[in-house]
Amino acid sequence: MVNFIRLFRGTRFAMIAAAMLVAACANNPNDPNAAGGSASTPGSAQDFVVNVGDRVFFDSDSSELSSQARATLDKQAQWLNQYSRYSFTIEGHADERGTREYNIALGARRAQATRDYLVSRGVAANRMRTISYGKERPVAVCNDISCWSQNRRAVTVLNAGGV
Amino acid sequence: MRIISGLDRKNHLSRRGLLAAAGGIAAGSLLLPRSARAVLRLDITQGTPQPIPIAIPEFMGGQGGGSDVGRLLTSVITNNLKRSGLFLPLDPASFIERVQAFDAAPRFQDWRVINAQALVVGRVSREGDGRFRTEFRLWDVFAGTQLYGQQYFTQPDQIRRIGHIISDAIYERITGDKGYFDTKIVYVSESGAKERRTKRLAIMDQDGANNRYLTSGDALVLTPRFNPSSQEITFMSYGRAEPQVLLMNVETGQREVIGEFPGMTFAPRFSPEGQRIIFSLQKEANSNIYVMDLRSRRTTRLTDTAAIDTSPSYSPDGRSIVFESDRGGAQQIFVMNADGSNQRRISFGQGRYSTPVWSPRGDVIAFTKQSPGSFAIGVMKTDGSGERILTEGFHNEGPTWAPNGRVLMFFRDPGGNAGPQLYTIDLTGYNEQRVPTPGYASDPAWSPLLS
Numbered sequence: 001m002v003n004f005i006r007l008f009r010g011t012r013f014a015m016i017a018a019a020m021l022v023a024a025c026a027n028n029p030n031d032p033n034a035a036g037g038s039a040s041t042p043g044s045a046q047d048f049v050v051n052v053g054d055r056v057f058f059d060s061d062s063s064e065l066s067s068q069a070r071a072t073l074d075k076q077a078q079w080l081n082q083y084s085r086y087s088f089t090i091e092g093h094a095d096e097r098g099t100r101e102y103n104i105a106l107g108a109r110r111a112q113a114t115r116d117y118l119v120s121r122g123v124a125a126n127r128m129r130t131i132s133y134g135k136e137r138p139v140a141v142c143n144d145i146s147c148w149s150q151n152r153r154a155v156t157v158l159n160a161g162g163v
Numbered sequence: 164m165r166i167i168s169g170l171d172r173k174n175h176l177s178r179r180g181l182l183a184a185a186g187g188i189a190a191g192s193l194l195l196p197r198s199a200r201a202v203l204r205l206d207i208t209q210g211t212p213q214p215i216p217i218a219i220p221e222f223m224g225g226q227g228g229g230s231d232v233g234r235l236l237t238s239v240i241t242n243n244l245k246r247s248g249l250f251l252p253l254d255p256a257s258f259i260e261r262v263q264a265f266d267a268a269p270r271f272q273d274w275r276v277i278n279a280q281a282l283v284v285g286r287v288s289r290e291g292d293g294r295f296r297t298e299f300r301l302w303d304v305f306a307g308t309q310l311y312g313q314q315y316f317t318q319p320d321q322i323r324r325i326g327h328i329i330s331d332a333i334y335e336r337i338t339g340d341k342g343y344f345d346t347k348i349v350y351v352s353e354s355g356a357k358e359r360r361t362k363r364l365a366i367m368d369q370d371g372a373n374n375r376y377l378t379s380g381d382a383l384v385l386t387p388r389f390n391p392s393s394q395e396i397t398f399m400s401y402g403r404a405e406p407q408v409l410l411m412n413v414e415t416g417q418r419e420v421i422g423e424f425p426g427m428t429f430a431p432r433f434s435p436e437g438q439r440i441i442f443s444l445q446k447e448a449n450s451n452i453y454v455m456d457l458r459s460r461r462t463t464r465l466t467d468t469a470a471i472d473t474s475p476s477y478s479p480d481g482r483s484i485v486f487e488s489d490r491g492g493a494q495q496i497f498v499m500n501a502d503g504s505n506q507r508r509i510s511f512g513q514g515r516y517s518t519p520v521w522s523p524r525g526d527v528i529a530f531t532k533q534s535p536g537s538f539a540i541g542v543m544k545t546d547g548s549g550e551r552i553l554t555e556g557f558h559n560e561g562p563t564w565a566p567n568g569r570v571l572m573f574f575r576d577p578g579g580n581a582g583p584q585l586y587t588i589d590l591t592g593y594n595e596q597r598v599p600t601p602g603y604a605s606d607p608a609w610s611p612l613l614s
Binding site for chain 2: 061063096097098099100101102104105106108109112113129131132133134136137138139141142143
């Protein structure tokens with residue numbers, strides 16, 4: 001699998017993006033209807049997931065926001081400021097390669113880093129709450145880094161239908 | 164409890180019963196059995212002992228007793244002793260004497276020739292009120308003496324417990340240490356796809372029997388721990404908007420939140436006397452350790468760092484707390500006084516150390532150790548020296564101690580879509596055994612001895 005990733009590095013981002021989309025659909029099957037729109041409807045929850053990106057990823061045992069993560073959160077902040085009717089929850093997650101209690105705290109740390117960044121970009125703090133799931137809710141399941149890297153994440157989940 | 168542990172008053176049956184019945188007067192008569200006891204003794208403090216060959220013929224059915232009950236008791240005891248790794252139950256097909264009379268001495272020569280060092284003879288009968296009366300004798304075959312004898316009265320639905328109590332009595336007589344068979348395990352039962360795993364609290368006997376679910380699976384639940392002195396557990400639940408530490412009475416099912424906090428509470432554990440809970444409280448990016456007195460509900464902060472401090476565990480004397488912290492960069496094990504003073508790091512090996520648990524004997528701390536590609540279970544002395552890895556592999560996590568401090572249980576996860584299972588291993592690093600559960604299982608916690 002490591003060799004596979006090396007050979008196809010160029011396509012990896014596309015693979016992850018596709019996985020994100022699938023995961024998002026699987027996790028929120030009712031959201032498009034609840035938000036009253038499709039992917040093409042600006043301001044819908046689907047618009048947020050597909051066109052903005054609802055999640056950022058972290059290095060192993062880190063809650064530091066990468067430049068790529070900050071770019072995603074800049075877009076999230078812009079969108080959230082435009083559609084201010086939404087309240088939302090930031091879910092922090094860890095991969096499986098840690099112990100249970102520590103990962104719960106690590107997920108909280110990642111959610112907090114994401115929250116702090118959005119606040120610094122002008123999103124009102126009272127619109128958001130954070131929760132950590134530790135390693136309890138992976139999106140990708142396998143025994144190597146290709147999955148673990150997708151599970152180390154903070155996901156901005158819009159509350160259905162706005163505030 | 165409905166179990167009456169009655170001492171047998173017959174002089175030839177129970178020297179302990181004699182002592183209890185006659186007080187100090189009986190001391191003289193103890194001379195012979197005591198010297199005999201020294202003959203059959205397994206030293207479990209040194210390395211890996213050779214298991215003691217023991218013969219356990221099926222318990223006789225006395226008046227109104229059922230052979231089914233006798234068979235059940237025999238299998239519970241045989242299974243316990245075999246799984247301990249310290250005993251070698253002999254094949255009943257090799258037995259020469261068929262013991263017919265409970266009150267007569269066995270033909271020791273018949274047991275010596277098959278090399279049985281210990282012999283357990285039992286009888287079970289039904290009392291007029293419906294209870295079972297179970298009697299057993301433990302014989303030292305080579306000395307030709309009785310080591311122990313006892314009788315118990317119990318309701319039919321508690322008969323397995325008698326098997327565990329007898330197992331503990333045999334273990335204690337021969338090793339000199341208390342047993343751990345009459346105990347429960349509370350754990351997290353897992354089912355469903357890994358991305359949406361359903362987790363339920365479950366409780367069972369230490370041998371996997373009598374599995375029972377304590378929660379429905381609606382809410383994610385993690386890290387259950389026993390109160391050392393009552394029928395109570397504490398655990399973390401996602402049943403409310405903010406994940407919280409809860410208390411539950413395992414008999415009634417009644418549960419309550421320990422209190423309202425400004426953040427998530429997790430990683431709870433009771434103090435040795437059961438009157439306090441230590442746990443982590445998350446605030447913004449940090450988690451610190453707090454203690455709550457369950458009577459006054461007063462909460463005191465014990466650590467104050469811009470870091471993750473979690474997995475606290477009391478020493479058995481209640482004076483110290485071991486915990487993990489990443490204040491120095493990566494997870495390491497620290498010890499502090501029970502009031503939070505004198506915090507000091509004790510783990511200095513290669514890798515990350517977490518989930519420390521203080522042994523009930525007080526002398527060592529068990530932990531999970533992460534190295535690249537590997538999660539191991541190990542122990543170290545309370546000053547961090549003498550580290551020993553007991554088992555290592557892709558993912559082993561979360562040790563819990565048997566009440567005698569000789570055996571650890573933990574969970575092992577093969578990764579991927581499969582799920583974890585429970586295992587036990589001796590403090591020596593030998594005798595690894597899987598613990599049977601109906602499904603995937605994680606986060607085990609061992610109860611204290613029930614009797």
